[in-house]
Amino acid sequence: MNYHNVSFLASYGLLKQIPPSRRLEIAFAGRSNVGKSSLINKLLGRKALARVSAVPGKTATINFYDLDGAVHLVDLPGYGYAKVAKSEKVRWAGLIEGYLNDNERDLGLVFLLVDMRHPPTRLDCDMANYLIETERPFVVVLTKADKLNKTEREKRLAAIADELPCGEQLTIVPFSAQTGEGVDVLRGIIEEISAPGESAAPDSAE
Ligand SMILES: Nc1nc2c(ncn2[C@@H]2O[C@H](COP(=O)(O)OP(=O)(O)OP(=O)(O)O)[C@@H](O)[C@H]2O)c(=O)[nH]1
Numbered sequence: 773m774n775y776h777n778v779s780f781l782a783s784y785g786l787l788k789q790i791p792p793s794r795r796l797e798i799a800f801a802g803r804s805n806v807g808k809s810s811l812i813n814k815l816l817g818r819k820a821l822a823r824v825s826a827v828p829g830k831t832a833t834i835n836f837y838d839l840d841g842a843v844h845l846v847d848l849p850g851y852g853y854a855k856v857a858k859s860e861k862v863r864w865a866g867l868i869e870g871y872l873n874d875n876e877r878d879l880g881l882v883f884l885l886v887d888m889r890h891p892p893t894r895l896d897c898d899m900a901n902y903l904i905e906t907e908r909p910f911v912v913v914l915t916k917a918d919k920l921n922k923t924e925r926e927k928r929l930a931a932i933a934d935e936l937p938c939g940e941q942l943t944i945v946p947f948s949a950q951t952g953e954g955v956d957v958l959r960g961i962i963e964e965i966s967a968p969g970e971s972a973a974p975d976s977a978e
C-alpha cells in the first residue's frame with residue numbers, strides 16, 4: 773500500500789448525497805474532538821488533508837479519502853458535542869447512523885476512537901453497542917496517548933476492557949497523532965482488511 777498516494781474525494785452533508793461504495797470502506801467514528809481528523813492525517817502522512825481544529829464540532833460532514841486506489845477512508849462527524857444546535861445534532865446522528873446502517877455499503881471496518889485520558893463516555897459505549905448489534909467489525913483506538921504519563925497510561929489500559937461492552941474481545945490500540953505511536957499497527961490492520969492473507973508486516977507498510 774502506497775501511503776503517499778492519497779487524495780481527498782468528497783464531502784457530504786446529507787445521506788442521500790452519498791453515492792454507493794466504489795471501494796472497500798474503512799470508517800472512523802468517535803466523539804467530537806477525539807482526534808479522528810488528526811488520525812487520518814497522521815495515517816496518510818499529510819498535515820492537513822482532513823481538517824483539524826481546536827474547536828470541537830468541526831467535521832460536520834462525512835468526508836471520503838482515497839488511499840492508493842484500494843480503500844476509501846471515511847471520516848464521520850463527531851458525536852456528543854454539547855454546544856451544537858439540536859437540529860445539527862439530529863442531522864449528524866442521521867448521517868452517522870444512516871451511513872453505518874446501510875447494508876449496501878462495502879464497509880470493511882470501523883475504527884472507534886476513544887480519548888485515552890478518560891473512561892469511555894456513555895455515547896462511546898452506545899456506539900460500541902450499536903456496532904456489536906449491527907455486527908460491524910470494529911477496532912478501538914485510544915487517542916492522545918502522548919498526553920498520559922506512564923502510570924496513567926497503564927491504569928487506562930488496564931481499565932478499558934472492563935469499561936467497554938464486550939471489551940475483552942476487542943482489539944484496542946493506543947495511538948498518538950503527535951508521536952506517531954500506533955500508526956504502524958493501524959496500517960497493518962488496514963492492509964489485512966484490504967488484502968486479507970497478503971498482509972505485510974507493519975514495518976514494510978510504507
Ligand atoms: N496531544 C494530542 N492532541 C491531539 C491528538 N489528536 C488530536 N489532537 C488535538 O485534538 C483536537 C481535535 O482534533 P481533531 O482531529 O480535529 O478531532 P476530530 O475528532 O476530528 O473532531 P471533530 O471533527 O470535531 O469531530 C485538535 O486540537 C488536535 O490537535 C493527539 O494524538 N495528541
Ligand SMILES: [Mg+2]
Binds near residue numbers: 809824
Ligand atoms: Mg474532524
